[in-house]
Amino acid sequence: MTKKNLDYYLNLPFTFVINWSDVDECFLGSIVELERNMTCGQTREEVLSNLKEALISYVKTSIDNNMEIPEPINLRDFKGIITYRTSKERHYMLARQAKLYGKSINAFIDEAIAEKLRY
Helix, strand or coil, X not given: CCCCCHHHHHCCCCCEEEXXXXXXXXXXXXXXXXXXXXXXXXXXXXXXXXXXXXXXXXXXXXXXXXXXXXXXXXXXXXXXXXCCCCCHHHHHHHHXXXXXXXXXXXXXXXXXXXXXXXX
């Protein structure tokens, strides 16, 4: 079993979110996997640097105090199978739209999800 040290955690794919705030007139950033964290800066680069420093501090403190550290979700944990339930009316509408585009319902839903996930 691998000992989970600072390097282990810093090599995990934590999710950094950075957005401009009109209210605060700066970029705000947070690490999705960690609760109650936020930083700001005048540039995305400044916020990213602040987030990386915060992650290092959080991990070091958590290790020193034997606290649990949340880890990002991992691609290996997913199989690509989703069970989806909907109303019969929506199922019907999906089938009609899929047929209109010459696609299976699965392909139609997958393309719709892919479009929604684009940034």
